[in-house]
Amino acid sequence: MKKKTRNKIIAVIALVVVVLIGYFSFFKKDVAADKTVKVGIMSGSKESTEIWDSVAKTAKDQYGINLKFVRFTDYNQPNIALVNGDVDINAFQHYAFLKEWNDANNADLQPIGDILISPIRLYSKKHTDVKDIPNKGTIAVPNDTSNESRALYVLESAGLIKLDTKAGALATVKDITENPKELTIKELDGSQTASALSSVDAAVVNNDFSVPAGLTNKEVIATEPLDENSKQWINIIVARKDDTDNQLYKDVVKAYQTKETEELFAKLYPEKGTIPAWNLKLK
Known part of the structure; x- marks a missing residue:
């Protein structure tokens, strides 16, 4: 009888142990799942992918965070x-x-960390200097509000047009006050500006699209200057307003803003088409 009782006790203990192991195993997996952060990024260049792969490794190794x-x-x-x-x-x-997207969509998404800046450039496959762009030539620019403004400022800095805007304000084609060559400004979806180079005299192309299109410094005829107005063009990590103090997301920012990432930028972008922005000093 005692033997049967002892066996029952052993069986109960064994069952409890199995249950506890299962519970803690599930709990451990659940905690791990809680440390997964979904990051929305553009499908872009192999350079961008390599940088994010490096950040993901740092996030995993130093903070136990899985980036998806x-x-x-x-x-x-x-x-x-x-x-x-x-x-x-x-x-x-x-x-x-x-800012433009928040205003247009009645939203309140918030920046939580600076990451990079990519001075946008005016490219041409037909001309080697802005002076060579002919009268009544055509220049393609991105058609979204902020990037079109940025492109127009590049054209102004290159001496092709003049704008009448308040300092730092978003510019539109309506703000062009001088256009001595009577250039046509062709507004296109940003993803189409690079492919338009075969049919226009020049195009302002964002880095997200210039690198995948295989554009290099050889086609660059003007580059955006980095000055105090450039703050608005710094790329950022963004979160919902309620998540700005989320430590998990702050740690992702830390995983990005490292010496290793800076060195990777220098290696992948030797022509400085894209540079780290978290320690950037603007003139």
Whole structure:
């Protein structure tokens, strides 16, 4: 009888142990799942992918965070996905784009960390100098509000047009006050500006699209200057307003803003088409 009782006790203990092991195993997996962060980024160049792969490794090794990337092909989707909760944070836009998007969509997404700046450039496959652009030539620019403004400022700095805007204000083609060569400004979706180079005299192309299109410094005829007005063009990591103090997301920012990432930028972008922005000193 005692033997049967002892066996029952052993069986009960064994069952409890199995249950506890299962519970703690599940709990451990659940905790691990809680440290997964979905990051919305653009489907872009191998350089951008390599940088994010490095950041993901740092996030995992130093903070125990698993980064899961959700890739997009146009600028309209990442913020919608963030608002809807399909991603936790995103990293594809600059301050000016975020402000314009928030205003247009009655949203309040917030920046939580600077990451990079890519001075945009005027490219041409037909001319080697802005002076060579003919009268009544055509220049393609991105058609979204903030990037079109940025492109127009590049054309102004290159001496092709003059704008009448308040300092730092977003410019439109309506703000062009001088256009001595009577240039046609062709507004296109940002993803189409690079492919338009075969049919226009020049195009202002964002880095997200210039690198995949295989454009190099050989086709550059003007570059955006980095000055105090450039703050608005710094790319940022963005979160929902209620998540700006989320330590998990702050740690992702820390995983990005490292010496290793700086060195990787220098290696991948020797021509400085894209540079780290978190320690950037603007003139």
